[in-house]
Amino acid sequence: MVLILAEHTATGTFKKKALExxxxxxxxxxKMGTEAVALVIGSGEGNAAExxxxxxxxxxxxxxxxxxxxxxxxxxxxxxxxxxxxxAKVIVASHDQVGLxxxxxxxxRLNAGIIAGAIGFPELANGGFTVRKAVFAGKAFADVxxxxxxxxxxxxxxxxxxxxxxxxxxxxxxxxxxxxxxxxVKVQSTQVVSGTVPLSxxxxxxxxxxxxxxxxxxxxxxxxxxxxxxxxxxxRPVADSHWRPHNEHVGQTGGTIRPNLYIAAGISGAIQxxxxxxxxxxxxxxxxxxxxxxxxxxxYGVVGDVLEILPRLTEAVKKxxxxx
Numbered sequence: 001m002v003l004i005l006a007e008h009t010a011t012g013t014f015k016k017k018a019l020e021x022x023x024x025x026x027x028x029x030x031k032m033g034t035e036a037v038a039l040v041i042g043s044g045e046g047n048a049a050e051x052x053x054x055x056x057x058x059x060x061x062x063x064x065x066x067x068x069x070x071x072x073x074x075x076x077x078x079x080x081x082x083x084x085x086x087x088a089k090v091i092v093a094s095h096d097q098v099g100l101x102x103x104x105x106x107x108x109r110l111n112a113g114i115i116a117g118a119i120g121f122p123e124l125a126n127g128g129f130t131v132r133k134a135v136f137a138g139k140a141f142a143d144v145x146x147x148x149x150x151x152x153x154x155x156x157x158x159x160x161x162x163x164x165x166x167x168x169x170x171x172x173x174x175x176x177x178x179x180x181x182x183x184x185v186k187v188q189s190t191q192v193v194s195g196t197v198p199l200s201x202x203x204x205x206x207x208x209x210x211x212x213x214x215x216x217x218x219x220x221x222x223x224x225x226x227x228x229x230x231x232x233x234x235x236r237p238v239a240d241s242h243w244r245p246h247n248e249h250v251g252q253t254g255g256t257i258r259p260n261l262y263i264a265a266g267i268s269g270a271i272q273x274x275x276x277x278x279x280x281x282x283x284x285x286x287x288x289x290x291x292x293x294x295x296x297x298x299x300y301g302v303v304g305d306v307l308e309i310l311p312r313l314t315e316a317v318k319k320x321x322x323x324x
Contacts, residue, residue: 020094129147207232209235211266258281
């Protein structure tokens with residue numbers, strides 16, 4: 001059996017990366033000749049049965065009012081309980097803040113091997129289980145083989161397309177005996193960013209660095225993002241200078257993204273930034289310094305002043321869309 005953790009928002013909407021993980025896990029199950037089961041953890045929001053349209057036949061649902069906020073210890077207990085109930089041999093989660101916290105804990109509890117940041121389907125030839133992942137900040141790939149009885153994977157977001165099918169899954173309540181120790185860590189406050197696609201799920205991203213010269217110039221990036229229907233991001237120095245909120249920071253110490261298009265304006269391309277964005281399908285770099293390191297990683301490069309180029313690029317996008 002394959003067990004997939006399906007994350008949802010506070011309102012019960014399943015995240016795109018969760019649907020991707022569900023479909024990924026369902027395809028693994030098909031290759032293994034077994035079934036896929038999704039696990040939904042929370043305080044009861046959402047329509048868990050809709051996950052059947054993404055390949056699972058059954059959903060286990062763990063509900064508890066205390067699960068309204070994410071808690072790594074409680075989530076770990078729920079995942080282990082679900083895995084033991086169905087005899088899961090493969091457990092899949094998203095490679096995000098939830099998956100990164102619970103997957104190692106689950107692997108330890110189940111004496112399982114783990115691959116963090118999978119970007120390919122397992123190769124099952126001759127009874128093996130080999131999965132590809134990126135290494136060295138995305139500069140190379142490694143094919144990692146797991147030989148343990150139980151295997152844990154976290155899947156990089158935006159790696160595979162999500163295609164909704166037909167059908168509905170059966171939903172079964174799973175009772176987990178939580179105790180006070182499971183909720184020893186309390187969430188004091190939550191800040192929810194609304195109105196934009198989460199960066200981890202965005203297919204188009206427009207990002208700015210110190211070359212933007214100040215927060216007062218960010219309107220040029222916002223106009224381009226609006227014209228493209230893209231999400232906004234920034235480099236670490238920008239977030240540290242409080243030009244932009246930290247939730248927009250991408251890089252080694254920020255978010256890791258894999259959009260179809262990443263436009264970097266005024267970002268030099270230090271290795272720490274590249275580590276978070278070099279999984280992008282297409283990278284466009286705009287920088288006045290022709291020796292900027294980012295040009296070596298770019299698919300397309302424009303040498304020039306970002307404050308002159310961005311408005312012209314925005315106008316070109318608008319004209320192109322108007323002509324469609």
